[in-house]
Amino acid sequence: MKMNRKLTWMLLLGVSLSFVQCKDSGDDVEPDDENELITSVTLEFTEQGTSNVTSFSYKDADGDGGNAPTKFDEITLKPNTTYTLAIELLDESKTPVNDITKEVEEESDEHLFVYTPTPSTLLTYTYGDKDANNLPIGLTGKAVTGAVGEGKLKVQLRHQPGAKNGTPTPGSDDVNLDFVLKVK
Amino acid sequence: MLVLQRCNKKKYISPPPELFMPFHRSIYILLLTLLPAFTYAQKPACECFIKGVVKDRHTGQPVVGATVLIIGQNSGVFTDDNGRYELRNLCPGNYTLECRIVGYNPFQQKVDLTSGHEENFNLLEQEVHLKDVEITAHRTDAPSSQPLTTLSGIDLEKTRGQNLGESLKGLAGVTTLQTGSSISKPVIHGLHSNRVLIMNNGVRQEGQQWGSEHAPEIDPFIATRLSVVKGAAGVRYGSDAIGGVILVEPEELPVDKPLSGELNAVGFTNGRQGVLSSTLQGGIKNFKGFGWRAQGTIKRGGNIRTPNYFLDNTGISEKNFSLAAGYRNKGLGIDVFYSHFDTQIGIFSGSHIGSVTDLLNVIKNGEPFVKSGFSYAINRPNQNATHDLLKAETHYHFKNGNRFQWTIARQYNNRNEYDLHRPRNDSIAALNHPELTFKLTTLTNDVVWDHKPIAGKIAGQIGVSTLYQYNLMDGRPLIPNFNQFNIGVFWIERYVKNGWELEAGIRYDYRTLKTYRIVNREKVSKAFEYANFSGTAGATRNFSERFSVRLNMGTAWRAPNVSELFSDGVHHGAAAYEKGDATLKSEKALNTIASIKYADPKWSLEIGGYYNYIFDFIYLKPQPEPVLTIRGAFPYFKYTQTDASFKGIDIAGSWQFVKNTTISSKLSYLRVYDQRENSYLVMIPPNRLDNQLKYELPDHGNLHRLFFSVGNLLVAEQKRVPANSDFLPPPKAYSLWNVQAGTTVRLTDKQQLEVGISVQNLFNTAYRDYLNRFRYYADDMGRNASLRLKWKFGA
Numbered sequence: 001m002k003m004n005r006k007l008t009w010m011l012l013l014g015v016s017l018s019f020v021q022c023k024d025s026g027d028d029v030e031p032d033d034e035n036e037l038i039t040s041v042t043l044e045f046t047e048q049g050t051s052n053v054t055s056f057s058y059k060d061a062d063g064d065g066g067n068a069p070t071k072f073d074e075i076t077l078k079p080n081t082t083y084t085l086a087i088e089l090l091d092e093s094k095t096p097v098n099d100i101t102k103e104v105e106e107e108s109d110e111h112l113f114v115y116t117p118t119p120s121t122l123l124t125y126t127y128g129d130k131d132a133n134n135l136p137i138g139l140t141g142k143a144v145t146g147a148v149g150e151g152k153l154k155v156q157l158r159h160q161p162g163a164k165n166g167t168p169t170p171g172s173d174d175v176n177l178d179f180v181l182k183v184k
Numbered sequence: 185m186l187v188l189q190r191c192n193k194k195k196y197i198s199p200p201p202e203l204f205m206p207f208h209r210s211i212y213i214l215l216l217t218l219l220p221a222f223t224y225a226q227k228p229a230c231e232c233f234i235k236g237v238v239k240d241r242h243t244g245q246p247v248v249g250a251t252v253l254i255i256g257q258n259s260g261v262f263t264d265d266n267g268r269y270e271l272r273n274l275c276p277g278n279y280t281l282e283c284r285i286v287g288y289n290p291f292q293q294k295v296d297l298t299s300g301h302e303e304n305f306n307l308l309e310q311e312v313h314l315k316d317v318e319i320t321a322h323r324t325d326a327p328s329s330q331p332l333t334t335l336s337g338i339d340l341e342k343t344r345g346q347n348l349g350e351s352l353k354g355l356a357g358v359t360t361l362q363t364g365s366s367i368s369k370p371v372i373h374g375l376h377s378n379r380v381l382i383m384n385n386g387v388r389q390e391g392q393q394w395g396s397e398h399a400p401e402i403d404p405f406i407a408t409r410l411s412v413v414k415g416a417a418g419v420r421y422g423s424d425a426i427g428g429v430i431l432v433e434p435e436e437l438p439v440d441k442p443l444s445g446e447l448n449a450v451g452f453t454n455g456r457q458g459v460l461s462s463t464l465q466g467g468i469k470n471f472k473g474f475g476w477r478a479q480g481t482i483k484r485g486g487n488i489r490t491p492n493y494f495l496d497n498t499g500i501s502e503k504n505f506s507l508a509a510g511y512r513n514k515g516l517g518i519d520v521f522y523s524h525f526d527t528q529i530g531i532f533s534g535s536h537i538g539s540v541t542d543l544l545n546v547i548k549n550g551e552p553f554v555k556s557g558f559s560y561a562i563n564r565p566n567q568n569a570t571h572d573l574l575k576a577e578t579h580y581h582f583k584n585g586n587r588f589q590w591t592i593a594r595q596y597n598n599r600n601e602y603d604l605h606r607p608r609n610d611s612i613a614a615l616n617h618p619e620l621t622f623k624l625t626t627l628t629n630d631v632v633w634d635h636k637p638i639a640g641k642i643a644g645q646i647g648v649s650t651l652y653q654y655n656l657m658d659g660r661p662l663i664p665n666f667n668q669f670n671i672g673v674f675w676i677e678r679y680v681k682n683g684w685e686l687e688a689g690i691r692y693d694y695r696t697l698k699t700y701r702i703v704n705r706e707k708v709s710k711a712f713e714y715a716n717f718s719g720t721a722g723a724t725r726n727f728s729e730r731f732s733v734r735l736n737m738g739t740a741w742r743a744p745n746v747s748e749l750f751s752d753g754v755h756h757g758a759a760a761y762e763k764g765d766a767t768l769k770s771e772k773a774l775n776t777i778a779s780i781k782y783a784d785p786k787w788s789l790e791i792g793g794y795y796n797y798i799f800d801f802i803y804l805k806p807q808p809e810p811v812l813t814i815r816g817a818f819p820y821f822k823y824t825q826t827d828a829s830f831k832g833i834d835i836a837g838s839w840q841f842v843k844n845t846t847i848s849s850k851l852s853y854l855r856v857y858d859q860r861e862n863s864y865l866v867m868i869p870p871n872r873l874d875n876q877l878k879y880e881l882p883d884h885g886n887l888h889r890l891f892f893s894v895g896n897l898l899v900a901e902q903k904r905v906p907a908n909s910d911f912l913p914p915p916k917a918y919s920l921w922n923v924q925a926g927t928t929v930r931l932t933d934k935q936q937l938e939v940g941i942s943v944q945n946l947f948n949t950a951y952r953d954y955l956n957r958f959r960y961y962a963d964d965m966g967r968n969a970s971l972r973l974k975w976k977f978g979a
Binding site: 024025026028029030031032035036038039041058060062063064065066068069072098100103104106107156159161163169170171172173174175176177178 | 536537538539541542545553554604605606607608609610612619654655656658659660661664665666667698700701702703704705707709752753754761763811812813814815816
């Protein structure tokens with residue numbers, strides 16, 4: 001049967017084709033350096049009138065997932081004291097380490113840091129910087145502690161492209177951390 | 185016998201003879217159609233009948249148990265032991281006959297029982313052999329004992345302009361999983377995504393199905409039939425069809441037919457959306473056996489409006505086209521098909537959240553913070569997806585009744601997702617790269633051998649299917665790159681005798697998966713291997729032409745997909761931290777499905793019950809401890825396995841209680857239980873009841889099939905959810921009203937215009953649906969009126 005032979009060949013061809021059509025996706029895997037992460041948040045409190053600097057950090061070197069955060073400090077401050085508060089954000093998953101603080105500064109018109117103590121009597125924050133539209137940023141500011149007490153300090157970086165109005169409402173969180181705050 | 189008939193002027197199914205070349209596609213069925221319609225003097229109205237024989241062209245054997253029915257009516261009959269059928273009590277008019285045969289695609293044929301001629305003639309009840317009509321049919325291969333629900337003709341036309349998921353939503357047992365209004369995935373009996381297989385023109389659709397916001401990349405205008413096989417149909421289509429199979433089937437190629445075509449225009453008020461789609465097709469003079477078709481669709485829509493506000497950035501843009509050509513000579517057929525699908529969908533910007541706090545704030549607010557007016561602009565966040573399919577199919581019918589078919593296809597799915605926020609680094613932001621890119625290439629091969637019927641009673645097929653695919657991923661790490669290879673071998677036999685149809689099949693699949701990903705800047709590779717059997721056994725008993733009972737038991741199994749194995753991060757749409765598990769086993773389904781069906785000219789009823797037990801069902805299980813990230817603590821969900829039972833009933837019925845007036849109802853009831861944890865599972869569609877009251881006017885001049893209908897959809901509240909499993913309890917029950925009207929205007933002999941208008945959500949009801957992922961953020965779509973025009977010309 002001539003036809004049957006032809007068909008057998010076609011069948012063989014079809015089956016063999018299915019095996020040779022292969023490409024290996026493993027050749028194509030590489031780390032993505034365009035992907036921005038924030039892996040570390042450091043709060044730097046400088047006691048006014050002195051050069052006493054205390055730093056408190058959150059660190060999760062490999063970003064979300066993978067290994068658990070390696071550092072989540074308790075903030076300890078003196079009562080009734082005025083501090084200058086600066087914040088530093090890093091992406092330590094890249095080599096060299098990527099300074100996100102600088103990038104936030106460059107796009108300050110769409111970023112807002114929000115510092116919320118609970119109870120609110122623990123600390124009073126005043127913004128110390130302004131963006132091009134005269135709206136606060138929060139990269140640097142003044143923190144005045146109240147009486148002795150314990151609570152939380154929520155640190156948020158609100159990303160508000162095209163919607164920044166000085167309030168926390170628009171946009172979404174890029175950072176949202178609840179530090180333990182002890183005033184003693 | 186006095187003759188004053190009005191229905192037997194044209195005496196036979198009368199296609200132009202040139203439409204039916206002797207050797208056409210696939211297997212031929214001879215429909216020896218005899219239309220000796222006759223009437224009695226006093227009641228000339230509804231005494232016409234159509235009778236005939238259905239035969240297999242190649243074997244010459246009568247086809248037993250084929251269904252012959254009239255589209256749009258509830259009358260259907262089965263062919264008897266000699267392949268004969270008879271449809272009685274027909275009123276004069278235009279009908280479309282449909283012939284469905286086990287293992288063949290249904291075929292439609294127009295029948296004219298109107299008074300086209302002037303002469304009366306006297307026919308007694310005798311059969312007059314007027315003409316042999318050759319009907320070509322293409323296989324569907326769906327197990328005949330499993331419920332197959334089909335959307336075609338006028339019912340499909342009513343859904344034109346909507347996406348695939350939305351189009352199928354009207355079928356009993358089928359719902360959708362939505363992300364807003366523009367992204368919807370079909371859900372069959374509570375199962376979706378990787379558990380539902382879509383056969384696009386005979387080829388498994390391979391996209392990134394694991395994602396709940398990844399809608400199937402298919403233009404429904406390609407299809408003239410959308411069918412749903414409910415229940416595990418793993419043996420024929422692929423082992424992973426645990427929930428069911430969706431068949432997207434174009435019309436047969438118009439081999440040697442004259443040029444014809446259609447132009448569809450649909451406009452929707454909500455989103456001010458417009459859809460244009462056109463088809464041109466025909467044969468080629470002096471090139472016998474050739475047929476071609478070209479088709480294209482353009483869709484553009486803007487922001488969707490809920491009853492009280494617009495949803496910012498919910499526009500859509502879609503451009504699709506397809507080309508098909510085929511050649512037929514004697515028993516040989518060759519088909520080539522290419523389709524390109526290109527969509528750009530805006531994702532509601534108010535659904536972007538960074539943390540649980542963000543989500544809780546939106547929920548508390550009760551409506552989105554982001555307000556907007558109407559706009560066609562599609563900004564970030566958005567997703568762009570293209571899908572290319574190239575398919576070649578060849579088949580050969582041997583004179584002795586055997587048949588060979590080989591299909592080879594290549595698919596390329598390119599999905600790009602853009603986050604709301606550009607990178608902060610200006611030089612990277614300037615590149616405007618998507619934050620997620622998936623490029624999936626899939627090559628499939630299917631070889632099927634149909635053996636000739638043994639003793640005219642047993643027919644069957646053996647097949648081999650292979651699949652090779654590789655995934656290339658860029659951007660924010662989400663799923664790994666992978667290579668996957670699958671080979672499946674199946675064997676199905678069917679036995680038909682005395683109103684009984686028995687079928688049984690078995691399949692073996694072997695799958696390898698190799699993944700590559702970056703962990704701490706190092707490439708890590710992992711290999712997986714899965715193999716298992718699946719089977720099906722079923723019986724259909726046709727008690728009479730009106731009454732049949734079916735029972736099917738089928739198994740299917742599904743290997744865990746890469747997202748279930750490797751997810752590790754925050755799912756921002758769900759405010760959940762999702763973690764995969766590389767040690768997951770395959771899940772196995774045992775599905776029992778039974779249905780009874782009764783249909784007569786006045787009323788019809790189909791009741792189907794199913795029990796789908798899934799062993800090692802993979803789902804996201806809430807973990808007691810949240811996961812801490814830089815954006816705060818997120819609820820932690822881990823892919824886990826359990827045993828789950830899916831029990832449900834689908835009921836569809838219609839009753840013509842007054843002349844021209846029909847009420848039809850569809851009920852979908854589903855209960856799902858986690859057998860190991862003794863609790864419910866999340867994201868299960870609530871029960872629903874759909875009622876339609878339709879008034880159809882008699883043909884009036886050039887107006888045919890003029891109808892008005894009013895309908896109501898009642899969706900219950902999903903009360904069966906695990907405690908404390910969600911940020912927000914399932915939404916309340918809702919009730920939506922709709923009105924529709926439509927008609928077909930015959931312009932000339934060869935041209936017709938179909939017009940349809942509808943208003944969905946008539947009273948602009950504000951509601952949220954449990955299976956819409958945006959239910960946390962915003963209401964569902966408000967009132968939406970549409971106008972649909974279809975101009976058809978040529979044959």
